[in-house]
Amino acid sequence: MSIEENLDPTDWEGMRELGHHMVDDMLDYLRTVRERPAWQHAPPEVKEHFTASLPLEPQPPEQVYQEFLEKILPYPVGNIHPRFWGWVFGTGTVSGAFAELLAGAMNVGASGGLAHHSSIHVEKQVLGWFKEMLGFPASAGGLLTSGCSASNLIGLAVARNTKAGYDLRREGLDASRVRLVLYAAQEIHSSVQKAVELLGLGSRALRLVPVNERFQMDLPSLKSAIFDDRQSGLLPFCVVAAAGTTNTGAIDDLETLADICKQENLWLHVDGAFGAWAALAPRYRHLVKGMEQADSLAFDLHKWMYMPYDIGCILVRNPDHLSDTFSIMPDYLAHGEGQRGLTGADLPWFGTYGFELSRSFRALKAWMSLKEHGALKYGRLIQQNIDQAGYLASLIQAQAELELSAPVELNVVCFRFLNPRLGEPGLDQLNKHIEVELQESGIAVTSGTRINGRYVLHLAHCNHRTRREDFEILVAEVIRLGREYLVINNPDSVL
Structure with missing residues (x-):
């Protein structure tokens, strides 16, 4: 008779000791984060290590963990570091990491409204908290997602189906007598275009509206585009703000x-990936006034709420629109009858509010984080980040060699190093050099983008560990690197 196997530890006490070791190591790792580079490149031998063949036989867990310590832990993206501001990354927290451990140990599938299924109660509660924090009605529907890419896809799917004017789920897009079109500013996130393409509308359906001097959607241009499309026999159905x-x-x-969406009978979807949380900052919540009127709102918690990846959310004002778009209830998922057993409770079945049935217990890290810190502290931290971004802007404006490239109204700062004797291509190359040198030296991580065709350094500040002195270091290093570049590559341009 063969021996029946399982995947539990053969030595529970040894695994307990290893687990304690892991927790101690990770706490030390986070506590000492300032002592390490913001980022470092994995050397060739580390990259080569990950070409090894498939393991066929067991290895001691202590050995596997040691491999993690040596080959994986030293080479992360770096967004836990106080001087990481590239792209739009959140920082994570200690309790959030612990919540991930607890959720992993429970290993629940957070899709169904099963009776004695605590994760459903937790997700329902945190969704209620988010509605309260962001001014959405308590009656709204919603669910947690992997992030705003998924949230935008869900929100726009609901908008498409609700505004199509016929049973699109049954008949498909081919049955539409008119072409559906929607609108967003030229600055909108690429995930919106991706969602439009995945929904079968085609990227041509996404009308990218010009922006004004503050990089906001130009409203006269939007109104004109809506009018022109209606005159052409098209069906405008949504504005993405x-x-x-x-x-x-x-x-x-x-x-x-x-107001425009109400007048034109259009769905208003707001992509609030990080900016939605300005609603918590006392001096800046006016910037997102009107967000609470949206038909759907997408946002992340792993950016400006500092929670570990991944966790996002979609809220839909009318919960029926959400379930009408996604709900399928086969016999093997029937629930809510009899009030007994795992399927007895009539609770939200979150798997019918989106495209995923298998869902992790993301709600736990949100629940634990909000209970540990409270909404008011999150508001203070968001306010602190905005104030720090303003401080960085003032440092930049005080330097003749630096130039702000866009207004700083929230937590994003774009700027570049200047030299009047370099043309635009030369300045682009110089600023790209500064970006890469900052990263590879481990001083700080910024990213880069183009503003009005010019390459600039880009910082999105969602970092609760940053202090003002970190921005002082950044400005000093940018100037040093810029001057060094000019001496080496173009000495005649140094003033």
Whole structure:
């Protein structure tokens, strides 16, 4: 008779000791993060290590963990570091990491409304908290997602199906007598275009509206585009507004857009990936006024709420629209009858509110984080980040060799090193050099983008560990690197 196997430890006490070791190591790793580079490149031998063949036989867990310590842990993206501001990354927290451990140990599938299924109660509660924090009605529907790419896809799927004017789920897009079109500013996140393409509308259906001098959607241009499309026999169905663009942090005029959408019978979807959380900052919540009127709102918690990856959310004002778009209830998922057993409770079945049935217990890290710190502290931290971004802007404006490239209205700062004797191509090359040198030296991580065709350094500040002195270091290093580049590559341009 063969021996029946399982995947539990053969030595529970040994695994307990190893687990304690892991927790101690990770706490030390986070506590001492300032002592390490913001980022470092994995050397060739580490990359080569990950070409090894498939393991066929067991290895001691202590050995596997040691391999992690040597080959994986030293080479992360770096967004836990106080001087990481590239792209739009959150920082994570200690309790959030612990919540991931607890959720992994429970290993629940957080899709169904099963009776004695605690994760459903937790997700329902945190969704209620988010509605309260962001001004959405308590009756709204919603669910947690992997992030705003998924949230935008869900929100736009609901908008498409609701505004199509026929049973699109049954008949498909081919049955539409008119072409559906929607609108967003030229600065909108690329995930919106990706969602439009995945929904079968084609990228041509996404009308990219010009922006004004503050990089907001230009409202006269929007109205004109809607009018022209109706005159051409097309069916406008949605406006996608930005509450904080990736490039500049711009927030569209949400109140006016809400009015336009009501007048034109259009769905208003707000991509509030990080900027939605300005609603918690006492001096800046006016910037997102009107967001609460949206038909759907997408946002992340792993950016400006500092929670470990991944966790996002979609809220839909009318919960029936959400379930009408996604709900399928085969016999093997029937629930809510009899009030007994795992399927007895009539609770939200989150798997019918989106495209995923298998879902992790993301709600736990949100629940634990909000209970540990409280919403008011998150508001203070967001306010602190905005104030720190303003401080960085003032440091830049005080330096003749630096130039702000866009207004700083939230937590995004774009700037570049200048030299009057270099043309635009030369300045692009110089600023790209500074970006790479900052990263490879481990001093700080910024990213780069183009503003009005010019390559600039880009910082999105969602970092609760940053201090003002970190921005002083950044400015000093940018100037040093810029001057060194000019001496080596173009000495005649040094003034």
